[in-house]
Amino acid sequence: MNEDRLDIKTPEYVSIQFQLAGLGSRAAAFIIDQLLLTVVNILTIVVLFFVMDGISSVQFLPDSFIPIAITIIILFIVNWGYFFAFEFFLGGRTIGKKLIGIRVIQENGHSITLLSSFIRNLIRIIDSLPTAYFLGIIMIFFHPKHKRLGDLVAGTIVIHERKVKQKKKLTPIEKEIETRGLTKYDIFIDEWTLKSLGMKEWKLISTYASRYPQVPMEERNQLTRQIAEILLPKIGLEVEGKRETDLENTLLVLYLILKDEWEFEL
Structure with missing residues (x-):
C-alpha cells in the first residue's frame, strides 16, 4: 500500500x-x-x-x-x-x-x-x-x-489521523502538566506565528520538558528563564516581570502546542 x-x-x-x-x-x-x-x-x-x-x-x-x-x-x-x-x-x-x-x-x-x-x-x-x-x-x-x-x-x-500509542503510565512531564491542569488551548498562537516555529524550537522545548522533572529547583528556575527568553518573544509574549511559575506554565503549554505539530507517531 x-x-x-x-x-x-x-x-x-x-x-x-x-x-x-x-x-x-x-x-x-x-x-x-x-x-x-x-x-x-x-x-x-x-x-x-x-x-x-x-x-x-x-x-x-x-x-x-x-x-x-x-x-x-x-x-x-x-x-x-x-x-x-x-x-x-x-x-x-x-x-x-x-x-x-x-x-x-x-x-x-x-x-x-x-x-x-x-x-x-x-x-x-x-x-x-x-x-x-x-x-x-x-x-x-x-x-x-x-x-x-x-x-x-x-x-x-x-x-x-496519527494514533498515539496508549501508554500504561503517564510520563513525569505528562503528570506535571495534568497536575497543573494545563492544556494546549491555554495560549492562542495564530497560524503564521506557529509556522515560524520550526524543528529547532521543537527540539529546544521538548528537551526542556524532558529534563524539567529531574532538574533541582534552583537550576530549573534558571533553565526556565533562559528558555523563556529564547522562545516566548517569538510568540509575542514578554518575559520581564513574570514569575518562574508563570513562565513554566507558558513553556509547558507551548510544549503541548508544538508536540501536536511535530511529534508524529503512526
Missing part, C-alpha cells in the same frame, strides 16, 4: 510519512456530515413552515417571500460554512472526519490555513457537479494522492 502513503520533507530535512485517506473513508465522513446537515436543513425548513403559516394570516402578502429568501440564504451559509468553519477551527476535521479518523492538512504537512480552507470548500461547488458529487468522486478515485479539485487548487491533502 505504498501508493497510499506520502513522504514529506520539512525545511529541517526531517522526513514525515502520512497515510492518505482514500475514497472509502472520505465518503464515509462525508455521509456523516451530510446526515447532520440534513437534520439541520429539515429543522430550518420546519421553522420556515411555521413562520409562513403565521404570515399567511396577515394581509401583507408580498412580505411572505422574505422568510423564504432568508431561509435560502441561511441554508447556503450553513451547508457551505459548516465544512469551511469546522476544517479551519478544528484542525482540518469536520464531525464526520473526526469520527472516521481523518483530517485535512497542507501538502507541506502543516495544519490547514484559513485561505486554504476557504478555497477548498468554495471549489466544493464544482466538485459536486453534475450531481451527487460525481466529479469529486472521480477525481479522488483516479488521483494518485486521492485529491479532488478543491484539494488541487488549495494545496491540501486528506490523511488518516
Whole structure:
C-alpha cells in the first residue's frame, strides 16, 4: 500500500510519512456530515413552515417571500460554512472526519490555513457537479494522492489521523502538566506565528520538558528563564516581570502546542 502513503520533507530535512485517506473513508465522513446537515436543513425548513403559516394570516402578502429568501440564504451559509468553519477551527476535521479518523492538512504537512480552507470548500461547488458529487468522486478515485479539485487548487491533502500509542503510565512531564491542569488551548498562537516555529524550537522545548522533572529547583528556575527568553518573544509574549511559575506554565503549554505539530507517531 505504498501508493497510499506520502513522504514529506520539512525545511529541517526531517522526513514525515502520512497515510492518505482514500475514497472509502472520505465518503464515509462525508455521509456523516451530510446526515447532520440534513437534520439541520429539515429543522430550518420546519421553522420556515411555521413562520409562513403565521404570515399567511396577515394581509401583507408580498412580505411572505422574505422568510423564504432568508431561509435560502441561511441554508447556503450553513451547508457551505459548516465544512469551511469546522476544517479551519478544528484542525482540518469536520464531525464526520473526526469520527472516521481523518483530517485535512497542507501538502507541506502543516495544519490547514484559513485561505486554504476557504478555497477548498468554495471549489466544493464544482466538485459536486453534475450531481451527487460525481466529479469529486472521480477525481479522488483516479488521483494518485486521492485529491479532488478543491484539494488541487488549495494545496491540501486528506490523511488518516496519527494514533498515539496508549501508554500504561503517564510520563513525569505528562503528570506535571495534568497536575497543573494545563492544556494546549491555554495560549492562542495564530497560524503564521506557529509556522515560524520550526524543528529547532521543537527540539529546544521538548528537551526542556524532558529534563524539567529531574532538574533541582534552583537550576530549573534558571533553565526556565533562559528558555523563556529564547522562545516566548517569538510568540509575542514578554518575559520581564513574570514569575518562574508563570513562565513554566507558558513553556509547558507551548510544549503541548508544538508536540501536536511535530511529534508524529503512526
